[in-house]
Amino acid sequence: MGKFMVGLPSNFEGMSGYRQRFIATQGPSKKTDPSSPPFNIVTEVKKEPVIQENIELVSSVYDGQEIESYRPNLKEVFEMDKAPEDNTTSTKRCVGLDIGTGFISCAEEEDSKIKFRKVRDAFFKLNPSKFLEGSANNFGEGMLKNAGAHYVKVDDQLYVLGDDAFKFANLFHQECLRPMHRGVLNSKQPVSNLMVSELVKAVAGKPQADDDVLYYCVPAEPIDAEFDVEYHKQILNGTFKELGYKNINVMTEGLAVVYSELSETQYTGIGMSFGAGMVNIVYAFMGIPVFAFSLSRGGDWIDSHAAQHSEETSNVITAIKEKADFSLADDTAGIQKAICIYYDSLLVYVVEQFKELYAKTPKKQLPNVTMEMPLVIAGGTSLMLGFVERLRELVAEDFPVPISEVKHAENPLFAVSNGLRRAATLSSAE
Numbered sequence: 001m002g003k004f005m006v007g008l009p010s011n012f013e014g015m016s017g018y019r020q021r022f023i024a025t026q027g028p029s030k031k032t033d034p035s036s037p038p039f040n041i042v043t044e045v046k047k048e049p050v051i052q053e054n055i056e057l058v059s060s061v062y063d064g065q066e067i068e069s070y071r072p073n074l075k076e077v078f079e080m081d082k083a084p085e086d087n088t089t090s091t092k093r094c095v096g097l098d099i100g101t102g103f104i105s106c107a108e109e110e111d112s113k114i115k116f117r118k119v120r121d122a123f124f125k126l127n128p129s130k131f132l133e134g135s136a137n138n139f140g141e142g143m144l145k146n147a148g149a150h151y152v153k154v155d156d157q158l159y160v161l162g163d164d165a166f167k168f169a170n171l172f173h174q175e176c177l178r179p180m181h182r183g184v185l186n187s188k189q190p191v192s193n194l195m196v197s198e199l200v201k202a203v204a205g206k207p208q209a210d211d212d213v214l215y216y217c218v219p220a221e222p223i224d225a226e227f228d229v230e231y232h233k234q235i236l237n238g239t240f241k242e243l244g245y246k247n248i249n250v251m252t253e254g255l256a257v258v259y260s261e262l263s264e265t266q267y268t269g270i271g272m273s274f275g276a277g278m279v280n281i282v283y284a285f286m287g288i289p290v291f292a293f294s295l296s297r298g299g300d301w302i303d304s305h306a307a308q309h310s311e312e313t314s315n316v317i318t319a320i321k322e323k324a325d326f327s328l329a330d331d332t333a334g335i336q337k338a339i340c341i342y343y344d345s346l347l348v349y350v351v352e353q354f355k356e357l358y359a360k361t362p363k364k365q366l367p368n369v370t371m372e373m374p375l376v377i378a379g380g381t382s383l384m385l386g387f388v389e390r391l392r393e394l395v396a397e398d399f400p401v402p403i404s405e406v407k408h409a410e411n412p413l414f415a416v417s418n419g420l421r422r423a424a425t426l427s428s429a430e
Ligand SMILES: Nc1ncnc2c1ncn2[C@@H]1O[C@H](COP(=O)(O)OP(=O)(O)OP(=O)(O)O)[C@@H](O)[C@H]1O
Pocket: 029, 031, 098, 099, 100, 101, 102, 103, 104, 182, 183, 184, 253, 273, 274, 275, 276, 277, 278, 279, 298, 299, 300, 318, 321, 322, 323, 378, 379, 380, 381, 382, 383, 384, 412, 413
């Protein structure tokens, strides 16, 4: 039977400079899109995350296996004031959980603020002997503890988890492993479910009461790939049950964006979430999806294609892209040019696919309205400078739905978890 050990830093100040640098690189992008209209909801997102840490020794069972672990409880907390129209309240704890291909994030209301916690949905299989020539195996674990890395030990195999996995992989010019692929659990990685469960514990923890309400999201059915959303949905449902949640609900990702951003139009409009594995799209009327679909291209697709034009691994391209201070309109040369080319190709593809699906949908299924409605964009991939502007250009011509405005979500990385939290609150309102 496998033993699982999870180690975490007890204080940030005491960490090595190496670990401090890891943490210092986290946080929301500093990029802003000058082309975006000013946000019309008065809210404030804290620019720097607050690091909360503590170590908790727990014994648990996962999938019939006993787990002994130092429960990961490293949290990066981002705060946002509640939007004025977000005035529904519930006496229950309402949790929105976005299990994404790139990040796992969680939203809940605490002390009249919306708090978000996120972690990179990744792990890295560490083989200490590979890079610590001749050192004893347990040196690897000691090194991880000293560095304050978040790790799991399964039958003497060390896995570094979350943001640290990404940093370790980049350090050794290797790819990190991902529990999810194109929006769903990666069945090629046998430890995927366990890793997701550990990461969920890190951001959401266990329920605090029996009536906690949890909403999580799944991709809408993909129209350009064959995979099983149902299996993914059931496995995640089981994971939340094992953690102790009882009131578990599911929503498609695009609709969660609409719930987060379009309350002013009574949840009418188009929501698009540009993630790592997928683009999720919904056309919703009064909170009901007219149609919802997903496309199996996203940030990972851009990274892996751009990597083919360089000597670097995909996750080095990811790091370059996330730190980029160039705009899509500024595609000079090299990696920057490759990234811009694939971004543009993705955006053209999404708009074309929307038009095709709209044309194929029987007229009786489409709402009989001529009013203009907003199109809202969310997801980490949309953080690139010039992204909103380019999409605006593409929908300006021949788009089948009349669009009043193309706007960026208040907080693109957290719109999905925020929408799920809001759905949980609305469903359990007094
Ligand atoms: N500042 C940034 N600039 C450009 N891209 C970014 C930035 N920050 C994150 N990304 C990219 O956004 C993607 C992650 O976005 P997001 O968290 O919305 O996806 P996800 O929900 O994890 O994935 P999916 O919805 O496809 O399952 C990754 O490809 C990441 O590299």
